Amino acid sequence: MMKKLQTEALELLKCLIETQSFSKEEEPTADLLTKWLVNRGVEVKRNLNNVWAVNKYFDDRKTTILLNSHHDTVKPNQAYTRDPFEAKIEDDKLYGLGANDAGGCLVGLMSAFLYFYDQKDLKYNFVLAATAEEEISGENGIAYLQDIMPQIDLAIVGEPTLLNLAIAEKGLVVFDGKVTGTPGHAAHIPNDQNPIFKALKDLEWLNSYQFSKTSPSLGEVKMTVSQINAGHQHNVVPSALTFVVDCRVTDQYTNAEIAEIISTNTSCEVVPRSLRLNSSFIDPNHELVKAGVAMGKTTYGSPTLSDQCRLTCQSVKIGPGDSLRSHSADEFIYVEEVYQGVEFYIDLLSKIV
Incomplete structure (x- = not known):
């Protein structure tokens, strides 16, 4: 047979x-x-x-x-x-x-x-x-x-x-991030509401943060900032910066828990596209x-x-x-x-x- x-x-x-x-x-x-x-x-x-x-x-x-x-x-x-x-x-x-x-x-x-x-x-x-x-x-x-x-x-x-x-x-959560600022002419006095610089702190946190729990079979949760976009011409401070985070989740966390940790530790808007890919x-x-x-x-x-x-x-x-x-x-x-x-x-x- x-x-x-x-x-x-x-x-x-x-x-x-x-x-x-x-x-x-x-x-x-x-x-x-x-x-x-x-x-x-x-x-x-x-x-x-x-x-x-x-x-x-x-x-x-x-x-x-x-x-x-x-x-x-x-x-x-x-x-x-x-x-x-x-x-x-x-x-x-x-x-x-x-x-x-x-x-x-x-x-x-x-x-x-x-x-x-x-x-x-x-x-x-x-x-x-x-x-x-x-x-x-x-x-x-x-x-x-x-x-x-x-x-x-x-x-x-x-x-x-x-x-x-x-x-x-590993599961997957894709996050869309957005930092808003004040647009203006690049030649004018320094703009402390430039979204590119406002985003740096959150981007650095996303790049360096280590989740406390490690999976015996899957290792660590991995976050990667995979896309970033701001501005359309050299002499204009943009009104916003957007970015995308690819997060590979282990069996030590639910996708909702990952979203909560990111939300708690960032000041900008970071929204999950979906929490269903566990x-x-x-x-x-x-x-x-x-x-x-x-x-x-x-x-x-x-x-x-x-x-x-x-x-x-x-x-x-x-x-x-x-x-x-x-x-x-x-x-x-x-x-x-x-x-x-x-x-x-x-x-x-x-x-x-």
Whole structure:
């Protein structure tokens, strides 16, 4: 059965690559995934461009594990030398947009779900969710589906991690800052309300502040002033200065706590664009983590965002492929990685069910 699952997973991945599925335009791949599951006897549910299902003998009294990955992709960058929608194997590499991020993970999780789908007396329920809009952290993907699916107690999020376990993931808050002043002619007497100089104290604080709590797996919260803008000509003192802060949040703080700390320590206007992209984690002593470590896998904290940031339960990020290939030109995944992903997910879940 394993060989059959691996072969069919690779063929499904090829079909996904050859079906355009940019964020918010995932209907064709949602159709494809629905048909693939229905043809294998799965009772499928569809909400917007999200495809999901529960195992055949789902029991409300049991703990539920979500198997989640996404089927949307970014748009191909201009450095591509290949047709991004041609699924072509060369030198044991399957090339194509979305092959690595996160097609290999998705077909692996779907295969594992199919393996357990009609088994009786499982310790856990399984919910499979192939979701939309992950690449843009959209509202019509996992965030939308979370209120529709059964209650989820634990999630496995499929993203390329070389099959190691990302047991924590940094959240993100982007802040917009504004300092107002008094405009005037640059040739006149000194203007002590020049917003450029008024901003210096707050910018220095943002650059040097160290948060007191350090995460064992994610390290320190990191704030970076990434954009700044003021003035439009050399002889005019501007009326305002604006800046942007990129803040990567660890599991030691909520996004709201970060916003409060910044507000308390700055005198200018600093407003978060959103507080919804939270950090995530799983207890390192959870049996799923222990099972992965027993299989020779390492654990680490991930600096990159995934659908984990929208989940309200504990979650772990695991998948075949390499995150460094994501969004790259001529994206690829090794064929053997696809096969290993199918086998790994099944073996991992077999150790806890």
